Amino acid sequence: MRNLYALLVGIDRYAAVPALSGCVRDVTDAREHLEATLAPGTDLVPLTLLNEQATRDAVVGAITSHLGQAGPDDVALFWFAGHGSDWPVPAWAKRIEPTGRLQSLVCADSRSGTVPDLWDKELSLLLDDVSDRAGHVAVVLDSCHSDGATRELLEREPAVRTRSVPPGAAPDLDHLRARLEARLAADRPAEHIVLAACQSTEAAEERTLGPGCHRRGVFTWSLLQAMRRLGPAATYNDLLLAARTEVELNACRQVPQARPRASQLLNQRFLGGAVTPSDREIRMRRSGSAWVIDAGAMHGLEAGDGLRIGVRGDPDRQADVVEVRASDSRVAPIAGWAPDPHRQYPVVVTAMPTPLTTVATGDEELRAALARSLDVRVLDDGIPDLRAHYADGELAVVDQSGEELLRRRYFVDEAAAAVEHIARWLRVWHRRNGVTALGSPVRVEVLDAGKRQILERDSSNEYVVQYDGGDPPEILIRLRNDSDRPLFCALLDLTSRFKVDPVLFPGYFVAARDVGECLDGRRIKAFLPPTVPVEPGASVKDRLKLFVAEAPFGVEPFVMPALAETLGVRGSYRDLGDAALPTGHDWTTDQVVIRIEVPR
Structure with missing residues (x-):
């Protein structure tokens, strides 16, 4: 038996700086996720500090006394949602902070009287002490400037808020100088993993998101969505890429980060596997006088007219979702189906509401x-x-x-x-399925056609390919199925002219542990569209949307002509229909962005 010691700090109310709205909700959601997905043989030992409870002394003391209990077989997790800030680094510390800036967590009483922020270097030393005894240490920071240790309060729009405050008093780190320099001299590697909301120069946003229309940190929301979608096998690197995609889908400019960068530590499973649901399949069962499914808002199910589930593999037995609750949902069988009240039925989402x-x-x-x-x-x-x-x-x-x-x-x-x-x-x-049990079994790989090497995504989570003189870049695209079963895949190209084209991979099975070559493995020329001159600085994006399912489906309802071909024909195109996806079978999606550029 091992323990997962979790310290969850969420601060909306501050003594000396402006308030936030979504931090308490963030750590509440995180705790519910940990409780719902705890691996067999692991006990959760949580400590939650909210608002006035999260003073600087209380946070420092809890890291030492609560997380410090973790032994060699245990896991320690520190999750912080609140304001962050930064300050120029003292002259003597520039060797250990090449950015020239220190980051901080703003505690509930920071900047009231003489109470300082909790500076990143101090936090790092505290976590090093925990790492000396614990088997695995992880940190999640949803605050501004957090790729270093740390949300900026800046009202850009009524519904968008970011989490940071201007610098306060200069940091007094002289009492830490000897320990920091000793660690530097010993060349001690980082022994804990940090997932941060943004780069040290960026703001971390909070918005109205998800079930209940609560304020939430975009990063925490995105990370939890990634955890639910990817499942128990996801590594820190897997979660980072998925969270970046989720942040981008929410139209935020922040870029989540992980430290230590380029480290093998990031190839470990999240929390060393302490959170790993043993069975992710949704089941329908009788509860009192009603039928319910064991998936609700906390699992990513979103309410709306048209939400329907069906028995896996049986398109004739379906039920409407009539009420989405926190951890389960009430359903009503349709079309004369009378389920056996003594049975539990494995179900999948077969229809989803498509909001305007x-x-x-x-x-x-x-x-x-x-x-x-x-x-x-x-x-x-x-x-x-x-x-x-x-x-x-x-x-x-x-x-x-x-x-x-x-x-x-x-x-x-x-x-x-x-x-x-x-x-x-x-x-x-x-379009996507927030409660799929498939996870992310198939990924899109973009390769340089000449070198036949897989390209790396940039900090915006996009593949960048460039013209060479007047010649367009040539790429290869393939789909890699990492699962143990064949899956049906279709890859749609959403072009800069607002066309949806299935030509790359219009719908085939990809074998287990195998790859499917787009365009039968032929080279793909990444052209700029005719309306964009090939001149330095020119740039367009192609978005690739991958649909993956257990059974074949038609791509026709997704297809759209280019914008120029549709003018004057309002309302004549078929809407996005659930008939495009296989009734009674599970499905999931993924997406990548390819940016085609002419170098300056």
């Missing part, structure tokens, strides 16, 4: 044209999926992150048709 894309626009003509749309909903408050600026006949469409997707001249009805088209295109990109 929200759009904000200040132009009354465009608002009137979009008001009767079946694809979008005009939003007055909150953060929309798209912003449509229309003036003097020119339409500009911008996504949540501020990236301009389109700028072109249109009549108002054409502008409305363009917005609707982009909305349908984005629905394909964002």
Whole structure:
């Protein structure tokens, strides 16, 4: 028997700095996840410090006394959600901090009276002491400047808040100098793993996310989603890449980080395997007078009309999800099916609600044209999926992150048709199954065609390929099935012209522990579209959306022509339908972005 000692610190209310809203929810969600997924043979020993409880002395003391109990067979986890800050490094410490900045965690009473922040170097030494005795030590930091140790309070929009405060008093680290220099002289490697919300120069955002429309830290939400989706075999590196993708889907600019970088430690399973659900399959059972499934909001199931489950492999036995609760959901069998109350049925999600894309626009003509749309909903408050600026006949469409997707001249009805088209295109990109039991069994690999080497993603989690003179780059794309069974795959290319094209891999089985070659292994020329001149600095993105399922499905409902081919034909294209996915079989998705550039 081993113990998982968890110290969970969430601070929304501060004595001397502005308040936050989602930190307590973050660590509450994290604790619920740990409790729900604890591996057999592991006991959870949690300590949660919220708001006023999380003073500087209390946090330091809990690291020493609570996490310090962990022995060689145990795991220690420190999870912090709150404000972060930074400060120029003292002159003597520049050798141990090449960035020239120190990061800090802002505790509940930091900056009240003479109470300082908790500085990264002090936190590191405290965790080193825990590492001297514990078998495995991990840290999750959802705060601003956290790739170093540390959320910035900066209201950019009413619904977006970031977690950091300006620097406070200069750090007094002289009492740590001898220990820090001794560690440097001994060339002691890092002995704990840190997953951080962002780079040391970035802000960590909190937004209204997930079930219940609660404020949450985007990183904590994304990391927990990744853990649920990838399952027990996920390594720290797996979770980092999945969390980056999730952050990007939420249109945030922060880039989650892991330390120590390029270390074999990151190839370990999360918490050394202390969190590893033994059975991830959803089951339907009788509970009192109702039928329920053992999946709810905490597992990623999102409420909405049209949510349906079905018995695995049997398309005739399905049930509507009528109420999504915290840890389970109430369902109602349909089409005359009368389940046996003495049985438990393995089920999968067979239909999901497809919410309308929200759009904000200040132009009354465009608002009137979009008001009767079946694809979008005009939003007055909150953060929309798209912003449509229309003036003097020119339409500009911008996504949540501020990236301009389109700028072109249109009549108002054409502008409305363009917005609707982009909305349908984005629905394909964002479509996924949050409660799949498949995890992420198939991954997309992009290779340099000449060297036949797998390309690495950049800090934005994108593959970057560049023109050589006037010649477009050539790549290979393949799908690698890491599972022990064949799976049916389709790879859709969502182009910069808002086309959805299945030509790369239109739907085939990929054998177990094998690869499927896109375009039968032929080289792919990554061209800029005809409307983009091949000149220094030119850049476009192609998004690749992978659908994976246990049984064949048709890709036709996903297919869309390029935007230029749709104008004047509003409402004539089929909506994204669940018929594209196999009823009674589990399915999952993944996605990558390829950025095609002309070097400056």
